[in-house]
Amino acid sequence: MSINTSMLWADIVQIREKAPLIHNITNFVVMNNTANALLALGGSPIMAHAVEEVADMVKICNALVVNIGTLSSHWITAMEKAIDAAAQANIPIVLDPVGAGATSYRTNTVHSLMSIAAPSIIRGNASEIKACVTEEAKTKGVDSLDSSESAIEAARQLHATYGCTVVISGETDFIVSGGEPIQIKNGHVMMTKVTGLGCTATALCGAFAAVNSQLEMAAAHAMAVMGIAGEMATEQANGPGTLQLHFLDALYNLSAEAIEKRLSAA
Amino acid sequence: MSINTSMLWADIVQIREKAPLIHNITNFVVMNNTANALLALGGSPIMAHAVEEVADMVKICNALVVNIGTLSSHWITAMEKAIDAAAQANIPIVLDPVGAGATSYRTNTVHSLMSIAAPSIIRGNASEIKACVTEEAKTKGVDSLDSSESAIEAARQLHATYGCTVVISGETDFIVSGGEPIQIKNGHVMMTKVTGLGCTATALCGAFAAVNSQLEMAAAHAMAVMGIAGEMATEQANGPGTLQLHFLDALYNLSAEAIEKRLSAA
Amino acid sequence: MSINTSMLWADIVQIREKAPLIHNITNFVVMNNTANALLALGGSPIMAHAVEEVADMVKICNALVVNIGTLSSHWITAMEKAIDAAAQANIPIVLDPVGAGATSYRTNTVHSLMSIAAPSIIRGNASEIKACVTEEAKTKGVDSLDSSESAIEAARQLHATYGCTVVISGETDFIVSGGEPIQIKNGHVMMTKVTGLGCTATALCGAFAAVNSQLEMAAAHAMAVMGIAGEMATEQANGPGTLQLHFLDALYNLSAEAIEKRLSAA
Numbered sequence: 001m002s003i004n005t006s007m008l009w010a011d012i013v014q015i016r017e018k019a020p021l022i023h024n025i026t027n028f029v030v031m032n033n034t035a036n037a038l039l040a041l042g043g044s045p046i047m048a049h050a051v052e053e054v055a056d057m058v059k060i061c062n063a064l065v066v067n068i069g070t071l072s073s074h075w076i077t078a079m080e081k082a083i084d085a086a087a088q089a090n091i092p093i094v095l096d097p098v099g100a101g102a103t104s105y106r107t108n109t110v111h112s113l114m115s116i117a118a119p120s121i122i123r124g125n126a127s128e129i130k131a132c133v134t135e136e137a138k139t140k141g142v143d144s145l146d147s148s149e150s151a152i153e154a155a156r157q158l159h160a161t162y163g164c165t166v167v168i169s170g171e172t173d174f175i176v177s178g179g180e181p182i183q184i185k186n187g188h189v190m191m192t193k194v195t196g197l198g199c200t201a202t203a204l205c206g207a208f209a210a211v212n213s214q215l216e217m218a219a220a221h222a223m224a225v226m227g228i229a230g231e232m233a234t235e236q237a238n239g240p241g242t243l244q245l246h247f248l249d250a251l252y253n254l255s256a257e258a259i260e261k262r263l264s265a266a
Numbered sequence: 267m268s269i270n271t272s273m274l275w276a277d278i279v280q281i282r283e284k285a286p287l288i289h290n291i292t293n294f295v296v297m298n299n300t301a302n303a304l305l306a307l308g309g310s311p312i313m314a315h316a317v318e319e320v321a322d323m324v325k326i327c328n329a330l331v332v333n334i335g336t337l338s339s340h341w342i343t344a345m346e347k348a349i350d351a352a353a354q355a356n357i358p359i360v361l362d363p364v365g366a367g368a369t370s371y372r373t374n375t376v377h378s379l380m381s382i383a384a385p386s387i388i389r390g391n392a393s394e395i396k397a398c399v400t401e402e403a404k405t406k407g408v409d410s411l412d413s414s415e416s417a418i419e420a421a422r423q424l425h426a427t428y429g430c431t432v433v434i435s436g437e438t439d440f441i442v443s444g445g446e447p448i449q450i451k452n453g454h455v456m457m458t459k460v461t462g463l464g465c466t467a468t469a470l471c472g473a474f475a476a477v478n479s480q481l482e483m484a485a486a487h488a489m490a491v492m493g494i495a496g497e498m499a500t501e502q503a504n505g506p507g508t509l510q511l512h513f514l515d516a517l518y519n520l521s522a523e524a525i526e527k528r529l530s531a532a
Numbered sequence: 533m534s535i536n537t538s539m540l541w542a543d544i545v546q547i548r549e550k551a552p553l554i555h556n557i558t559n560f561v562v563m564n565n566t567a568n569a570l571l572a573l574g575g576s577p578i579m580a581h582a583v584e585e586v587a588d589m590v591k592i593c594n595a596l597v598v599n600i601g602t603l604s605s606h607w608i609t610a611m612e613k614a615i616d617a618a619a620q621a622n623i624p625i626v627l628d629p630v631g632a633g634a635t636s637y638r639t640n641t642v643h644s645l646m647s648i649a650a651p652s653i654i655r656g657n658a659s660e661i662k663a664c665v666t667e668e669a670k671t672k673g674v675d676s677l678d679s680s681e682s683a684i685e686a687a688r689q690l691h692a693t694y695g696c697t698v699v700i701s702g703e704t705d706f707i708v709s710g711g712e713p714i715q716i717k718n719g720h721v722m723m724t725k726v727t728g729l730g731c732t733a734t735a736l737c738g739a740f741a742a743v744n745s746q747l748e749m750a751a752a753h754a755m756a757v758m759g760i761a762g763e764m765a766t767e768q769a770n771g772p773g774t775l776q777l778h779f780l781d782a783l784y785n786l787s788a789e790a791i792e793k794r795l796s797a798a
Binding site: 019021023028031032035036039040044045046047048049050051052053056057060061074244245246247248249250251252253 | 293294295296298299335336337338339365368369370371372406407408409458459460461462503504505506507508510511
């Protein structure tokens with residue numbers, strides 16, 4: 001499959017019109033950025049993690065995003081409840097296995113969360129995606145030790161087991177589902193110097209999944225938007241500080257023209 | 267009652283001179299922004315939520331701000347202790363019922379917190395203010411489903427029950443106390459695309475309440491400053507990303523002249 | 533001892549080349565800024581606080597940074613485990629006693645953490661450093677009540693007891709170890725209006741300690757970089773909002789020339 005401007009733009013229009021409610025159980029580092037990115041794109045973010053309310057919150061939402069970046073036992077319980085509720089209500093579940101492979105606690109948590117219900121989309125760097133398949137994979141903190149391409153086989157296994165779409169983030173992003181992976185070549189290396197843009201990508205996968213039930217397309221659209229907005233932002237930025245603000249502005253100001261001009265997918 | 271530049275400016279001067287200490291028990295999404303907004307205005311923020319210290323911390327502070335945006339049971343216990351300590355020490359209590367109406371857990375928590383001690387000021391959007399009165403009110407995540415005006419009756423009931431000032435945020439802000447509501451018409455729609463500016467408004471209510479015991483005026487001054495700084499920031503911004511930084515700069519650079527020129531209250 | 537551009541620059545080059553992994557157990561207010569500052573400088577931040585994983589995480593890291601800004605009992609347990617693991621693995625431990633002196637809970641926690649293992653570097657404002665020595669010291673929330681100079685005697689006592697380097701932040705920063713304190717006079721007063729720049733300074737101490745085992749030098753280099761980047765940022769900023777973004781850009785764009793031109797140490 002491949003992606004094109006008009007299909008991508010149609011999703012953005014829907015997000016802006018419907019303002020889908022995205023329930024995020026995510027990490028402390030990126031909550032603010034994640035919420036702002038979802039708002040700038042046109043979505044409506046909600047952060048909630050109390051075990052007493054996550055199931056109720058999921059039911060009024062259009063997608064659930066679970067991110068284990070700063071996990072602890074109480075939060076894992078909330079993630080389990082939310083995933084279970086989302087599966088029952090047929091709401092897309094997007095999983096970000098931040099730092100899987102860095103500690104066995106993280107790796108085990110990811111495996112345990114996937115056993116509650118199959119995720120709809122998993123997004124991570126190559127090391128994290130590999131750690132979703134085997135506990136032997138290693139990660140340097142939250143940074144990948146490997147090229148995106150090296151994780152395609154692991155992504156195929158995840159797809160075979162869970163039926164999910166898998167996004168491997170990197171210089172080239174690979175969106176792996178049944179067929180040939182979609183490749184997105186947008187983005188800029190300076191984006192790796194801003195914390196949490198991977199987490200933002202995961203949240204945007206949730207926003208697109210909320211309006212597009214073809215999850216491979218939803219994920220590809222999210223990654224294309226990340227890369228394109230990142231390129232636009234980098235052109236305005238003097239460094240990673242100003243980049244992150246221009247990135248939000250770029251999401252807010254996205255146009256079909258800008259997408260048409262920059263989209264680099266295969 | 268109505269507000270004017272000289273009274274508002276007098277409060278700002280006091281905040282800048284005294285740097286009142288504002289104790290925030292608030293949500294993970296906005297802690298950084300809240301702290302920065304209080305600093306930019308001239309206040310001194312402290313965030314503390316451990317049950318072991320909140321009562322001690324409240325006692326050295328000039329206002330307590332409680333915000334339930336990412337609540338959980340441990341935090342609710344801390345909020346209860348802090349509210350109790352603030353009431354005993356006669357320190358103003360400002361409550362932000364984020365997402366009340368979205369889940370019964372949030373709605374019940376708000377009602378429970380108000381039963382510990384009457385808040386001095388409550389600030390929320392129309393849906394949240396309604397949910398403070400009746401458990402039937404519904405909220406779309408943290409977004410209002412209703413116009414500000416529709417919550418005036420609920421605000422009057424809250425005032426009648428608790429003696430508090432109620433701020434209903436929206437395109438027009440209504441400050442409801444005993445008499446005719448004060449209306450503030452400052453602000454810009456792009457502010458709704460920045461997460462946590464409502465929470466910032468609540469924190470600024472705390473800063474003004476710390477220097478002005480006339481709480482209706484304190485709340486109106488806070489909302490006017492929010493709207494005016496938001497307008498100044500929007501004129502500099504290319505989108506919600508740059509808006510949030512220019513907003514902090516605008517708070518820091520506020521002058522009596524800028525307020526005089528822009529204040530739109532009735 | 534004194535510091536000079538070439539030694540400072542050599543550390544920065546090492547940080548950029550090795551991207552040392554810095555494990556932060558820090559507060560909710562500053563996590564995002566801290567991560568971004570470490571990335572902009574060239575380091576690789578990881579935030580993790582689960583008692584189940586902190587010991588594992590420490591072992592793959594090059595420095596541990598512990599900051600008590602928004603502490604609670606579960607987090608203290610994690611800090612204790614991490615400090616113990618770091619001491620066993622001979623990894624530098626940097627401690628930020630945020631708000632020590634404001635409540636006895638904070639003061640006691642700092643004393644308790646230091647009893648697990650001696651910190652390598654302690655960084656705080658004058659009030660906080662005094663509170664590390666005596667429970668009589670008072671702090672206004674997280675703001676110092678005293679000049680940096682007034683805490684030199686307390687810093688010397690900490691050095692005598694723990695063998696650690698102590699940084700007293702203020703208009704002039706004092707780096708206290710065995711001999712004459714190093715003084716850094718860089719920086720700008722507007723930096724005090726941005727939340728968490730003190731916490732950022734602590735994290736940068738961790739990054740420099742990860743590449744320079746001479747801890748007095750590492751701490752002095754970190755504080756010089758903070759001040760120099762702060763000056764560069766202030767020249768670009770219209771207030772504390774834009775300052776914080778330009779600060780990250782300045783860290784990212786640091787050059788030996790800029791350091792040579794601005795370094796003001798004795």
